[in-house]
Amino acid sequence: MTYISNKLDENKKLLKSRLPIDKSFDMIGREIKIGDREAFFVMLDGFAKDDIMLWIIERLQAITPFEISMNTISKLLKEKIAYIEVDTFKEIEKMEQMVLAGAIGLIIDGEEEGIILDAREYPVRGPEEPDLEKVTRGSRDGLVETIIFNTALIRRRIRDTKLVFELNTVGKRSKTDVVIGYIEDLADEKLVQEIKDRIKEIDVGALVMAEKTLEELLIKKKWYNPLPLARFTERPDVVAAHLMEGHIAIIVDTSPSVMILPATLFHFTQHAEDYYQTPITGTYIRWIRFLGMFSAFLLLPLWLLLVYNKEALPQSLQFLGPKEMGNIPLFIQFILLEFGLDLLRVSSIHTPSALSTSLGIIGGLILSEFAVKIGLFVPEAVVYMALAGIGTFATASVEFAMAIRIFRLFILILTGLFKNIGFAVGILVVFIIAFNTKSFKNSKRYTWPLIPFDWKALSHILFRTPIPKLGKDDKNQ
Numbered sequence: 001m002t003y004i005s006n007k008l009d010e011n012k013k014l015l016k017s018r019l020p021i022d023k024s025f026d027m028i029g030r031e032i033k034i035g036d037r038e039a040f041f042v043m044l045d046g047f048a049k050d051d052i053m054l055w056i057i058e059r060l061q062a063i064t065p066f067e068i069s070m071n072t073i074s075k076l077l078k079e080k081i082a083y084i085e086v087d088t089f090k091e092i093e094k095m096e097q098m099v100l101a102g103a104i105g106l107i108i109d110g111e112e113e114g115i116i117l118d119a120r121e122y123p124v125r126g127p128e129e130p131d132l133e134k135v136t137r138g139s140r141d142g143l144v145e146t147i148i149f150n151t152a153l154i155r156r157r158i159r160d161t162k163l164v165f166e167l168n169t170v171g172k173r174s175k176t177d178v179v180i181g182y183i184e185d186l187a188d189e190k191l192v193q194e195i196k197d198r199i200k201e202i203d204v205g206a207l208v209m210a211e212k213t214l215e216e217l218l219i220k221k222k223w224y225n226p227l228p229l230a231r232f233t234e235r236p237d238v239v240a241a242h243l244m245e246g247h248i249a250i251i252v253d254t255s256p257s258v259m260i261l262p263a264t265l266f267h268f269t270q271h272a273e274d275y276y277q278t279p280i281t282g283t284y285i286r287w288i289r290f291l292g293m294f295s296a297f298l299l300l301p302l303w304l305l306l307v308y309n310k311e312a313l314p315q316s317l318q319f320l321g322p323k324e325m326g327n328i329p330l331f332i333q334f335i336l337l338e339f340g341l342d343l344l345r346v347s348s349i350h351t352p353s354a355l356s357t358s359l360g361i362i363g364g365l366i367l368s369e370f371a372v373k374i375g376l377f378v379p380e381a382v383v384y385m386a387l388a389g390i391g392t393f394a395t396a397s398v399e400f401a402m403a404i405r406i407f408r409l410f411i412l413i414l415t416g417l418f419k420n421i422g423f424a425v426g427i428l429v430v431f432i433i434a435f436n437t438k439s440f441k442n443s444k445r446y447t448w449p450l451i452p453f454d455w456k457a458l459s460h461i462l463f464r465t466p467i468p469k470l471g472k473d474d475k476n477q
Helices: 008-018 050-061 072-080 092-100 147-155 189-201 211-218 236-244 265-269 279-308 330-350 353-373 379-394 398-435 455-462 467-476
Strands: 027-034 037-044 086-089 104-108 114-117 163-170 176-183 231-233 248-252 258-261
Touching: 008 027, 008 037, 008 092, 008 104, 027 050, 037 050, 037 092, 050 072, 072 086, 072 114, 086 092, 092 104, 092 114, 147 163, 147 176, 147 236, 147 248, 163 189, 176 189, 176 236, 189 211, 189 248, 211 248, 211 258, 231 236, 236 248, 236 258, 265 279, 265 398, 265 455, 279 330, 279 379, 279 398, 330 379, 330 398, 353 379, 379 398
Parallel strands: none
Antiparallel strands: 027 037, 037 104, 086 114, 104 114, 163 176, 176 248, 231 258, 248 258
């Protein structure tokens, strides 16, 4: 630790050696006089609230030498600096970290203690409804890239004295603010401590991709496992609901997504829309989503398997399979369609919104129609691929939808190469991966509440439980 001295010139020289005050245009060093003493402000342009700083400097410059003769720092804080978020420091590292985060540092000649004014204001967009998690009825506010706004949006929904937001700093160079949010008497204490310990152990230069980088550093898993081990959301109401269930929220500054831990397989099957509808409607929507996810996962390899075993099917299922096999083997057709659908999805991400409709028409209608006409694909392959694609888009989580796509392609390849044995091996491998997946030592297994079986928890997933009954069940647990 490096401590400031009571000589302003030495402190200025030290600051200029550590901070780019004369090199970077946005790092400002401002000299003023407080009474008969020299003082020095350090701040980053673009973060400080101009009106607040102008008012504070005017008050400080109006101080007479008599008023600052004794107990300077204490007197300034209690009588002259009429601002809420103030702190003191002796270590130069503390000041450096706060200034780089947007606060203002003040050093006064003759004092071995400085003042930090947290008068920062980050550039921020409005809390609009996130595109990935729209609902037909419900709140329209969404999380933003500023961490303090996100905690306020969550705190507005949970006014509980037990709700805690603990601030951490991750990254040697980026020094990114990371907040751990949980409700003390609902969250698992061991899991909270395990997450804290893991965050403290992270040794990295910067969180380049914000919460996604943090997830990969925080949760260790095998490279071949595509299953997401954390749920991401941009809705404050979803975060609040998970906190009330005992989950832990990880909020990373500069990102509108909150990481919710721990996550199991069935957390990715639910959506806020389920709870903004009546219980029977919400249950129906949820089962439609289950059907879509199942079709996204198994429809293609299962149909291919049935085509390979068509002679063993009963008469009622003889309609399955194409009437004409086409010029390319059916298995290769599905692989080409898989790659084509992913290429179309990636292209749509990089396409301006004004042209996205045109891209969809070209990719979804014209190309597939001509591909069928020239014999590249059979119509049935295109239809079943479209159904699987719709099921993928019906999945509530983008990360889980991608995992389903990877597993589907894996089972499809095994089925195409080894038929019955390949299909069985593919299903077994996927089950083993899911069963052995676990994000934290103190968290539940990924397949809970199916394995280990917990009917009460599983019933809340299969059926949209009325809120009054859900509350009674929570009290009885």
